[in-house]
Amino acid sequence: MPDSSKHLLLVEDENALRQVVAEQLRDRGYNVEEADSGEAAITKLSDFAFDAIVTDLRLPGVDGSSVIDAAIERYPDIVAIVVTGYGTVKDAVEAIKRGAADFVSKPFQIDELLLVLDAALEKRRLKSENAYLRAQLEERYRFEGIVGKSRAMAKLFQLLEMVAGTNSTILITGETGTGKEVVARAIHHSGGRRQQRFIALNCSAIPETLLEAELFGHVRGAFTGAVGNRQGRLEQAHKGTLFLDEVGTMSTALQMKLLRVLQEREFERVGDSHSTKVDVRVIAATNSDLGRMVADGQFREDLFYRLNVIPVQLPPLRDRKEDIPLLVQHFLAKFQSSATVSQEAMRHLMSYLWPGNVRQLENAVERAVAFSAGRSQIDLGDLPSELQHDETPPVAASLTLPDEGLNLEALVATIERDLIHRALERTNGNKGQAATLLHLKRTTLVEKLKRLSE
Numbered sequence: 287m288p289d290s291s292k293h294l295l296l297v298e299d300e301n302a303l304r305q306v307v308a309e310q311l312r313d314r315g316y317n318v319e320e321a322d323s324g325e326a327a328i329t330k331l332s333d334f335a336f337d338a339i340v341t342d343l344r345l346p347g348v349d350g351s352s353v354i355d356a357a358i359e360r361y362p363d364i365v366a367i368v369v370t371g372y373g374t375v376k377d378a379v380e381a382i383k384r385g386a387a388d389f390v391s392k393p394f395q396i397d398e399l400l401l402v403l404d405a406a407l408e409k410r411r412l413k414s415e416n417a418y419l420r421a422q423l424e425e426r427y428r429f430e431g432i433v434g435k436s437r438a439m440a441k442l443f444q445l446l447e448m449v450a451g452t453n454s455t456i457l458i459t460g461e462t463g464t465g466k467e468v469v470a471r472a473i474h475h476s477g478g479r480r481q482q483r484f485i486a487l488n489c490s491a492i493p494e495t496l497l498e499a500e501l502f503g504h505v506r507g508a509f510t511g512a513v514g515n516r517q518g519r520l521e522q523a524h525k526g527t528l529f530l531d532e533v534g535t536m537s538t539a540l541q542m543k544l545l546r547v548l549q550e551r552e553f554e555r556v557g558d559s560h561s562t563k564v565d566v567r568v569i570a571a572t573n574s575d576l577g578r579m580v581a582d583g584q585f586r587e588d589l590f591y592r593l594n595v596i597p598v599q600l601p602p603l604r605d606r607k608e609d610i611p612l613l614v615q616h617f618l619a620k621f622q623s624s625a626t627v628s629q630e631a632m633r634h635l636m637s638y639l640w641p642g643n644v645r646q647l648e649n650a651v652e653r654a655v656a657f658s659a660g661r662s663q664i665d666l667g668d669l670p671s672e673l674q675h676d677e678t679p680p681v682a683a684s685l686t687l688p689d690e691g692l693n694l695e696a697l698v699a700t701i702e703r704d705l706i707h708r709a710l711e712r713t714n715g716n717k718g719q720a721a722t723l724l725h726l727k728r729t730t731l732v733e734k735l736k737r738l739s740e
């Protein structure tokens with residue numbers, strides 16, 4: 287028999303019957319192993335990965351369902367067929383619930399069994415082929431957990447591959463939720479420092495007065511409450527990577543100290559007169575325009591250049607819609623959902639502008655999974671309300687000036703109406719909060735609403 291023959295375990299306690307069936311299966315090209323009891327079957331299963339198992343349900347001692355359980359627990363992909371005595375449908379249904387692929391009832395013709403077996407094996411083949419294709423697809427379109435197949439993301443993956451092995455300082459820019467932190471971690475995990483620590487510090491989350499001690503550590507008595515010596519994040523990241531998030535919010539005094547770290551790889555703990563050397567790779571991130579802040583005198587130019595050795599720009603999600611189906615699939619898997627998404631819902635997911643980018647998409651998918659609980663398909667109604675509108679909001683990225691020109695006033699009015707509606711929706715109709723969201727006085731919003739309803 288060629289290697290491609292299927293290995294099958296036949297479990298049946300009636301010797302005569304088992305031998306006949308085994309013989310017939312062998313004639314049809316199966317490589318058959320026989321077991322005359324549940325115990326014997328389980329022993330054989332423990333050291334060989336059969337393609338299929340055919341077992342009688344009623345066996346003395348360990349019964350057929352336990353054999354099925356043992357087989358599926360070890361080999362989720364095994365094809366299990368049960369043989370039920372006297373055609374009791376109930377037993378068969380029970381077995382299928384436990385993961386059996388199909389059943390035949392005694393007495394059966396060998397062709398009946400072969401038909402059921404071939405169909406089940408073919409189904410499994412297709413399933414694993416799909417899984418294989420999916421795995422391949424994912425392989426090609428991800429870099430350390432970053433999903434995307436758009437041109438922008440493909441370029442990003444190339445860049446990341448190039449820079450991961452270096453020690454160069456990297457500045458990641460991008461709107462909120464575009465994946466700045468994921469990218470920073472990916473760079474760390476694919477580079478030579480991956481065995482060492484990745485230490486993240488969000489500069490905007492720590493009060494200005496505490497940030498310096500947090501970053502550089504302090505010595506005992508450096509300030510009230512400094513009872514002992516303490517390592518800062520910089521030292522914790524020694525030999526590893528320091529991720530400075532929201533670096534644009536750093537005070538100018540601290541900016542100068544950070545510059546020194548980048549230039550000389552040394553620093554002083556707060557209250558210490560000695561310098562400490564460190565070996566860290568710095569990855570910084572910001573969602574503000576640092577170049578602009580330099581021009582406005584809010585950010586040190588020299589520090590900007592030291593940070594911006596390798597700029598990595600993350601495109602907003604609305605500029606790479608083709609990544610959305612892939613991301614949706616990725617998040618469905620993350621939230622352990624096997625549901626699919628209706629094409630209508632997918633269209634809305636793809637036309638929405640995603641101000642909160644990938645994070646917002648992730649939240650929307652998580653919510654949809656919860657809302658669609660038990661159903662096999664996620665529908666439009668499972669999406670957050672701001673996604674359920676029909677018209678594509680005409681704002682921002684989709685703005686182009688057509689050759690034939692456009693009616694500016696009408697367009698601006700549409701944008702205004704659209705954003706006001708969205709603000710009200712997000713705030714559940716609270717006009718005060720909606721006005722704040724739009725940077726308007728409440729009275730102005732009320733006036734506009736009155737005009738809109740005319």
Ligand SMILES: Nc1ncnc2c1ncn2[C@@H]1O[C@H](COP(=O)(O)OP(=O)(O)OP(=O)(O)O)[C@@H](O)[C@H]1O
Nearest residue numbers: 431432433461462463464465466467468573644645
């Ligand atoms: N390309 C991507 N593939 C898979 N998941 C992603 C991708 N981009 C972002 N995410 C997910 O989106 C969420 C937000 O990402 P992350 O925290 O890295 O964004 P950020 O740019 O740092 O946002 P913020 O500016 O608000 O801090 C995370 O849960 C992350 O896993």
Ligand SMILES: [Mg+2]
Nearest residue numbers: 463466467531
């Ligand atoms: Mg972040």
